[in-house]
Amino acid sequence: MVDASAQAVGKREAGYRAADMVADGMVVGLGTGSTVFFAMERLAARIREGLVITGIPTSFQTAIRARGCGIPLATLNDYPVIDLAIDGADQVDPGFALIKGRGAAQTQEKCVAFAAKSLVIVADPSKLTRKLDAVVPIEVLSSAYVPVIRYLKTIGGVPVLREGIKKDGPVITDNGNMVIDCGFGTIGDPTALDIHLSSIPGVVTCGLFTTFADKTTVVVGDSNGCQVLSRNGQFPL
Numbered sequence: 476m477v478d479a480s481a482q483a484v485g486k487r488e489a490g491y492r493a494a495d496m497v498a499d500g501m502v503v504g505l506g507t508g509s510t511v512f513f514a515m516e517r518l519a520a521r522i523r524e525g526l527v528i529t530g531i532p533t534s535f536q537t538a539i540r541a542r543g544c545g546i547p548l549a550t551l552n553d554y555p556v557i558d559l560a561i562d563g564a565d566q567v568d569p570g571f572a573l574i575k576g577r578g579a580a581q582t583q584e585k586c587v588a589f590a591a592k593s594l595v596i597v598a599d600p601s602k603l604t605r606k607l608d609a610v611v612p613i614e615v616l617s618s619a620y621v622p623v624i625r626y627l628k629t630i631g632g633v634p635v636l637r638e639g640i641k642k643d644g645p646v647i648t649d650n651g652n653m654v655i656d657c658g659f660g661t662i663g664d665p666t667a668l669d670i671h672l673s674s675i676p677g678v679v680t681c682g683l684f685t686t687f688a689d690k691t692t693v694v695v696g697d698s699n700g701c702q703v704l705s706r707n708g709q710f711p712l
């Protein structure tokens with residue numbers, strides 16, 4: 476059972492530490508979700524003290540929050556090279572393969588991670604796992620969700636079309652597409668599955684992030700503070 480208030484403290488610790496890694500003048504990728512929210516809170520405080528940055532948001536939610544707290548924004552097309560991106564994750568393994576997309580933002584997050592010189596993943600300990608086994612969110616063209624679901628079943632997946640909350644029918648992403656959450660049990664080879672899913676016609680982006688590990692740092696926060704993890708280094712699990 477996860478203690479929600481302890482989890483929030485950990486998220487704040489991680490978010491604040493990542494925000495303190497940002498230097499003056501940087502172009503900063505702003506991921507999506509509750510942990511990145513704390514990083515933006517800290518960045519906003521630093522901006523009020525004189526820090527100058529340009530933020531590249533990965534979702535409507537992030538753009539709205541960033542505007543609300545005074546973080547200047549631009550687009551990935553304006554700044555195709557990002558100095559540092561801060562993002563959350565749903566699961567992180569010791570080799571820094573990730574599952575992302577609980578908030579259906581994985582497509583823009585993946586574009587920003589690709590463009591970033593370094594990627595800082597902020598997480599609480601509940602996100603760490605020896606083996607990825609969460610459902611993989613898959614953004615899919617609405618015109619092709621049926622054949623994609625059909626195909627996912629043939630490769631052993633358990634796909635479910637994501638439904639909205641406070642909205643009848645399927646979730647529609649910021650990019651106008653649908654999302655399939657697909658279970659695969661324990662994922663033996665995340666890189667192979669990432670490549671496979673990404674190659675299915677109709678799939679826009681899958682939530683497996685397996686190609687950014689070399690430039691990734693993971694910051695894990697809990698009520699005692701933060702640990703900054705290196706790939707295949709000490710993994711507190």
Ligand SMILES: O=C[C@H](O)[C@H](O)[C@H](O)COP(=O)(O)O
Nearest residue numbers: 508509510563576578579580
């Ligand atoms: O689409 C959502 C993103 O991939 C989030 O970064 C991820 O789900 C983690 O979110 P949170 O920090 O709220 O747990």
